[in-house]
Amino acid sequence: MLSGCAGTGSADPAPGTGTPPASASAPRSSPLPAGTGTPPGTLLVADFGADTVTFVDPARGPIGSVPVGTAPYGLAVGADGRAWVATAEGVAIVDTRTRKGLGRIPYRTATGPVTGGEYRGGGMGIALAPDGKRLYVGVNVPDGPGTLEVIDTASRRTVGTVPVGRRPFDVDVARDGSAVYATNHDSFDVTAVDSRTLAPRRFEVAPYGTEGGLGSWLKPHYAVVREDGRLLLPFEGERLAVLDPRTGRVTVERMTANTHQHGAALTPDGTLLAVGTGPIGSSDEEASLTIRTADGRERIVPLDGPHEDVAVARDGRTAYVTGGFTRDGYWNGITVVDLTTAATRRLPGGERPLGIAVL
Numbered sequence: 085m086l087s088g089c090a091g092t093g094s095a096d097p098a099p100g101t102g103t104p105p106a107s108a109s110a111p112r113s114s115p116l117p118a119g120t121g122t123p124p125g126t127l128l129v130a131d132f133g134a135d136t137v138t139f140v141d142p143a144r145g146p147i148g149s150v151p152v153g154t155a156p157y158g159l160a161v162g163a164d165g166r167a168w169v170a171t172a173e174g175v176a177i178v179d180t181r182t183r184k185g186l187g188r189i190p191y192r193t194a195t196g197p198v199t200g201g202e203y204r205g206g207g208m209g210i211a212l213a214p215d216g217k218r219l220y221v222g223v224n225v226p227d228g229p230g231t232l233e234v235i236d237t238a239s240r241r242t243v244g245t246v247p248v249g250r251r252p253f254d255v256d257v258a259r260d261g262s263a264v265y266a267t268n269h270d271s272f273d274v275t276a277v278d279s280r281t282l283a284p285r286r287f288e289v290a291p292y293g294t295e296g297g298l299g300s301w302l303k304p305h306y307a308v309v310r311e312d313g314r315l316l317l318p319f320e321g322e323r324l325a326v327l328d329p330r331t332g333r334v335t336v337e338r339m340t341a342n343t344h345q346h347g348a349a350l351t352p353d354g355t356l357l358a359v360g361t362g363p364i365g366s367s368d369e370e371a372s373l374t375i376r377t378a379d380g381r382e383r384i385v386p387l388d389g390p391h392e393d394v395a396v397a398r399d400g401r402t403a404y405v406t407g408g409f410t411r412d413g414y415w416n417g418i419t420v421v422d423l424t425t426a427a428t429r430r431l432p433g434g435e436r437p438l439g440i441a442v443l
Contacts, residue, residue, distance in 0.1 A: 091139045121181050125397070126443045128180060130156035130169055132199070133410050137169055137178060139443075140418065140433035142397075143403065143406065150185050152176035155200040158210040158255070158439040160219065163238070167441070170207025170221050175235060180443050191399040192242045193223045198235050202410045209255035209266065210439075212237075213279065220264045220277075222252025232266050232277055232284075232295045244282050248275040254306040258313060263329060265315060267307045270298055274307065274315065276329045280343050287332045291323045301364050305350045306393070308356065316334030318345040320357040321374065339376070343369045346410070347393035351400040351423065354378040358404055362390050362413070373405055373421055387419055396423075404431075408438040 126147070127140040130374070136149040137156060153171030161167045161180060169176040172195075177186040195205030207284045209222040219235040230252045234244035248270025256265045257279075266275040268373075272290040277283070290292070292302035304325070315327040321341030327334050343360035350356060360372035371387040373394065390409040396402070401423055407415040418431045 128441045129434040129437035130159045130439035131435040132438040138434040145432040148183050150178050154198050155204050159207050160210050160212045161441045162212050163214045168219050170210040172204050173204035191223050209252050211255045211257045214261045220255050222266045223254045224251050246277050246282050246284050249273045256307055256309050267304050269303050289325050291325050291336045305346045308348045308350045321360050340382050341372050341374045349394045349396050351396050357394050359391050359394050392438050395442050406437040406440050408436040
């Protein structure tokens, strides 16, 4: 179990050989009957253990799925209702209003055979520009540095590639769209890319140091961009790295959950949510969700079993935490957290769900 996130970069055993290359055919689709649509507030999850995305009613559970390609990881949803899904085979496009697949864009980067598992090649973090005109996807290349691929959403063509670090777990965009940030797990860094020139800058983010190399657990995973433009990266429920991309300076603030952390999100009022996946050492605490206000006060909500990523309802009152997890021990569902009362409930949904969005 503990071989996963630390990682050496070698491929996990594949559950199968995957579907044909992206250029061969578009994914199958499961459109809704005429006159129906997906209700606002529905959840969309990427089924890392399958080849689908699943639509989940936040009260009842799964209500439908659409095939997208092998091992979907992250996803991003635009104002037009299109979801862009980073799979092992390319970026899939789904019309979330009709639940219909719209095809797949192959990667320009060579990523090797199509496989599943944590170390599979292909897309990981993914994000849309604020105006929806460009899509940015972090592409993992097993045993080497990754790339950031830039896609024009109107033409659905890749218009640029930028070298980034190893295993780009997360991709985020500055609020004004001026920069894109790839959080590179295995190289202890964030690559900041100018969205106009595509010029990259590397910033090391390693509050525990880099001495463990590829075998270290103490690496960056997910980030969020704060209103002031700084990036927040939680580490181990102990340290919050705050990166100023203007200067490259990293400051560290104390956190209190004492557990290995992955997914992160911001609520509308600037509260940070950080997903504790569970212990990696004998002194670590179990899985949790940290609720950290802008002034640094924290509440820790216990979670039942491993979790990976988190999304927030539009009113900021509810968090949805996926149980997929990049390592072993995942489960097929979502924990719903009331951010006011800290009450939790489990919701079935997806097949090893990782990335999540609220429609």
